[in-house]
Amino acid sequence: MQTPRSRHAIRIGEQLVLLPRGVTIDQWSLEKTRWQNPRIRAFLGCIQLLESVLDSNFAILHCSPERLDEIWAKVQRVSEGIEKELIPLLRAESKVHGLEQARQRAETAAEILLKQTLQPLQQFPSNLPPEGLLELRKSLCTAIGKIYAFLQDAFGDIMTNDPRSRYDADYFLSRRFHRDMEEAEWLYRSVAGLESYVQGLENPRKRKLGGLAALLREGGAFPEPHDWSDTAPFLDELLSVLTPRLKQILTLQGVRFEELEVVDRYASDIPAQCQLLQTLYEVGRDTLDKMADEVGDSWQEQSQNRRDQELFARTVSLRLAENLDRLNQPLQDLSAFVPLWREGISKRRALLFHTPSSDPKPSSNGTPELEGSESDSAQQD
Secondary structure (H helix, E strand, O other): OOOOOOOOEEEEOOEEEEOOOOOOHHHHHHHHHHHHHHHHHHHHHHHHHHHOOOOOHHHHHHOOHHHHHHHHHHHHHHHHHHHHHHHHHHOOOOOOHHHHHHHHHHHHHHHHHHHHHHHHHHOOOOOOOHHHHHHHHHHHHHHHHHHHHHHHHHHHHHHHOOOOOOHHHHHHHOHHHHHHHHHHHHHHHHHHHHHHHHHHOHHHHHHHHHHHHHHHHHHOOOOOHHHHOOOHHHHHHHHHHHHHHHHHHHOOOOOOHHHHHHHHHHHHHHHHHHHHHHHHHHHHHHHHHHHHHOOOOOHHHHHHHHHHHHHHHHHHHHHHHHHHHHHHHHHHHHHHHHHHHHHHHHHHHHHOOOOOOOOOOEOOOOOEOOOOOOOOOEEEO
């Protein structure tokens, strides 16, 4: 019967940790010094540098030119670190099976990131003209999220499969984890609250916008003040409550760029339409009142004045109906989008609690169990 290969143990502080079967202490010592530790330092250097510019997408789109220069310079340094330092280190194979699998996954992900994100980003010159800044801001919004996700995922995978690793425990005890959770929870609660609020707007929206638009098309008469008084407060609420809530959520950490683009459009289109409707009604009402005061003295003048009022009322009423529809549509779309957005955030938030299984499992006395009957050697690591 063939004797299984022995397992060697290394000592980390007071903890005895087993190396995988077939990996000697000399092999691990060489790999650790030449490849694994430099990989860890490269990952941490990039992560720490990028965390200093992890502004929200909204902040990146609206920050000062000086802050944009700082963000762009640090992203360039991270990009260079990944391409020239981290990727070459990821190409070195590992003797540890689990670590080798993690290395391969990280190398593949890094090559994809380099081709799809970093190289296009490198096409921007260091000194951009003012007209190119908006495109750079948009590119940074998408690139920073992708780079940070790669660094966190790949680093966590590699550290989980490092024989010495206690990465997961350290992460969950760290301030970074608590900050991630606080940001995820705050974003989730904010969007969930927005979902509830927008659902409450559905019935008023259908009645005060869609219903009024249909009446204006059918009757053609300009709405009287008592008719408009049902819609005016609804427009005021959209301006004073809904719009500030949308803009506040845009400033939170964790809003992805594609989500930011959608919500930012609602945050600009909805108040613009509200203000247009308010102005159109006020101008129409004032004009009709003036026309009613200037009826003329003769029968012909009075008859012409009535025809003018009817034509003007019909024209403005149709324009009001048009713009009520233009406001109604984004509100309806927002009502459909927010539940999907909240669900997506919920799934991303759940990933923070996912931890890969780790081994070896400690025995009842707190030291790793040694598999096999062979003697094991130990070395301080």
